[in-house]
Amino acid sequence: MSAIVEINALRKSYADGFEALKGVTLSILDGEILALLGPNGAGKTTLISTICGIAQPTSGTVRVAGHDIIDDFRAARSLIGLVPQEVALEPFEKVINTVRFSRGLFGKPRNDAYIEEILKKLSLWDKRNNQINALSGGMKRRVLIAKALAHEPRVLFLDEPTAGVDVELRRDMWNIVDELKASGVTIILTTHYIEEAEAIADRVGVIAKGELLLVEDKATLMRQMGKKQILVHLAETLTDIPAALDRDRVELAEGGTALLYTYDTRADRTGITQLLNDVAASGLTLRDVETRQSSLEEIFVDLVKDAQEDAA
Amino acid sequence: MNPTAILAIYKFEMARFFRTLTQSFLSPVLSTSLYFVVFGAAIGSRIDQVDGVSYGAFIVPGLVMLSVMTQAISNASFGIYFPKFIGTIYELLSAPVNFLEIVCGYVGAAATKALFIGVVILVTSYFFVDLQIQHPLAMVAFLLLTCLSFALLGFIIGIWAGSFEQLQLVPLMVITPLVFLGGSFYSISMLPPVWQTISYFNPVVYLISGFRWSFYGLADVPIGLSLLAIGGFTLACMTVIWWIFKTGWRIRS
Numbered sequence: 001m002s003a004i005v006e007i008n009a010l011r012k013s014y015a016d017g018f019e020a021l022k023g024v025t026l027s028i029l030d031g032e033i034l035a036l037l038g039p040n041g042a043g044k045t046t047l048i049s050t051i052c053g054i055a056q057p058t059s060g061t062v063r064v065a066g067h068d069i070i071d072d073f074r075a076a077r078s079l080i081g082l083v084p085q086e087v088a089l090e091p092f093e094k095v096i097n098t099v100r101f102s103r104g105l106f107g108k109p110r111n112d113a114y115i116e117e118i119l120k121k122l123s124l125w126d127k128r129n130n131q132i133n134a135l136s137g138g139m140k141r142r143v144l145i146a147k148a149l150a151h152e153p154r155v156l157f158l159d160e161p162t163a164g165v166d167v168e169l170r171r172d173m174w175n176i177v178d179e180l181k182a183s184g185v186t187i188i189l190t191t192h193y194i195e196e197a198e199a200i201a202d203r204v205g206v207i208a209k210g211e212l213l214l215v216e217d218k219a220t221l222m223r224q225m226g227k228k229q230i231l232v233h234l235a236e237t238l239t240d241i242p243a244a245l246d247r248d249r250v251e252l253a254e255g256g257t258a259l260l261y262t263y264d265t266r267a268d269r270t271g272i273t274q275l276l277n278d279v280a281a282s283g284l285t286l287r288d289v290e291t292r293q294s295s296l297e298e299i300f301v302d303l304v305k306d307a308q309e310d311a312a
Numbered sequence: 313m314n315p316t317a318i319l320a321i322y323k324f325e326m327a328r329f330f331r332t333l334t335q336s337f338l339s340p341v342l343s344t345s346l347y348f349v350v351f352g353a354a355i356g357s358r359i360d361q362v363d364g365v366s367y368g369a370f371i372v373p374g375l376v377m378l379s380v381m382t383q384a385i386s387n388a389s390f391g392i393y394f395p396k397f398i399g400t401i402y403e404l405l406s407a408p409v410n411f412l413e414i415v416c417g418y419v420g421a422a423a424t425k426a427l428f429i430g431v432v433i434l435v436t437s438y439f440f441v442d443l444q445i446q447h448p449l450a451m452v453a454f455l456l457l458t459c460l461s462f463a464l465l466g467f468i469i470g471i472w473a474g475s476f477e478q479l480q481l482v483p484l485m486v487i488t489p490l491v492f493l494g495g496s497f498y499s500i501s502m503l504p505p506v507w508q509t510i511s512y513f514n515p516v517v518y519l520i521s522g523f524r525w526s527f528y529g530l531a532d533v534p535i536g537l538s539l540l541a542i543g544g545f546t547l548a549c550m551t552v553i554w555w556i557f558k559t560g561w562r563i564r565s
Contacts, residue, residue, distance in 0.1 A: 084399070090395075107314045
């Protein structure tokens with residue numbers, strides 16, 4: 001896949017000297033879903049705002065499908081749709097009018113059939129003549145998405161699309177994102193919900209303190225960074241770990257009815273064979289064996305902690 | 313240029329106006345009628361004539377100007393302040409539009425609303441006094457330029473304002489006094505010499521004088537000077553707005 005957004009050494013400092021972005025370089029691939037993970041204040045929103053034209057970059061460049069966001073802002077911005085973090089909508093306007101307005105604002109001629117299509121896709125068609133302030137919070141978020149899609153963008157930025165959203169709506173959002181991806185839209189979403197990145201992203205970028213710590217294919221990331229655990233269920237109940245089994249990274253679990261062994265998938269020898277042999281040699285009876293992979297959450301916490309320790 | 317975008321902003325802003333059309337229409341009709349009752353009938357009956365024009369008719373240009381100026385400012389300042397306040401400005405900033413297009417949309421809509429109010433007041437005046445318009449072309453030009461320039465000023469105020477209080481501050485503390493002291497309800501020549509001199513520093517004097525001249529051929533200052541004043545004022549506002557968008561002052565972090 002070729003890159004549709006190319007960010008090069010992007011810096012953003014504010015007047016008070018705060019450096020929100022410290023030289024971010026990132027290529028976003030055409031048609032992918034990229035999740036930008038990071039704690040609050042990491043610079044996720046600043047990154048998006050700078051790409052979309054809401055904040056001015058201090059230095060560095062951003063190109064969207066080859067168009068520079070400053071020198072060729074019309075072409076670049078025409079390709080971008082933005083769903084902001086905060087719900088911001090004209091309260092007294094009808095749903096359909098505010099979506100039509102967005103399309104016009106981006107210079108696209110009126111197209112009622114297309115507006116109808118996106119409103120239907122977002123389950124907003126029945127509410128099209130409602131005033132926005134009469135909608136529920138979830139519906140308002142859908143309107144924001146409809147507005148961002150009104151001009152048929154190729155790249156869609158979703159800034160914390162599911163922050164403060166109930167579980168059902170979050171599932172809906174994920175489905176919507178899936179459908180958009182299927183229609184060829186490149187999606188960049190920021191989140192601090194790891195499960196969200198894990199559920200829908202193709203690649204994951206981790207941002208902390210204005211720096212991009214890594215960008216990696218989600219599966220690779222989990223495989224490379226992941227620690228795995230094996231849980232050995234026993235027929236017996238143990239009070240102490242038998243001497244033959246006592247080694248690093250082995251602990252009692254499940255109230256003494258299981259042994260939990262943590263190993264590194266990247267190591268040459270995982271030590272699993274030896275452990276299981278030793279369990280058999282100790283005369284213990286295996287009831288079940290299960291493995292667990294560490295989630296993105298744990299990877300993420302480790303990464304951010306490392307970055308903070310490096311900075312300190 | 314992106315005419316579709318200008319039209320989209322213009323229509324969106326006008327929609328706000330049409331939602332409250334009855335209010336927009338009735339309030340100027342009511343306030344104009346009140347002015348005629350108070351200034352025209354009650355006070356005007358004792359003043360009789362100013363430079364050969366009945367007092368009721370004399371104040372019409374000033375009344376129109378007063379409303380047009382305040383309406384243009386309040387519509388334009390609210391129009392751009394409201395998106396800042398509720399956060400919808402993000403869409404404007406991320407859209408493929410330049411400052412000229414944004415200004416055309418917002419200021420155009422605000423000027424249109426002010427023009428509408430101005431025309432409503434003129435028409436209402438017909439029912440109270442004997443109105444004559446000696447220079448209709450000049451009248452239209454003054455009216456349009458005033459709508460435009462004060463909408464530009466309102467746009468600047470809306471960008472500058474950080475709260476609803478500030479939004480009201482400039483119209484209340486600066487514009488209203490300037491308009492009232494600008495000869496809306498009297499001829500500058502009726503003032504003592506010192507106040508006449510001071511009045512010539514009030515830019516609104518030039519606008520009201522020029523506008524009144526287009527009705528009755530009466531002016532406190534030469535008509536050329538009036539045109540120059542309104543032209544210069546429009547240009548000054550446009551320069552400030554150009555600078556605002558160039559630097560991103562108060563809108564783009």
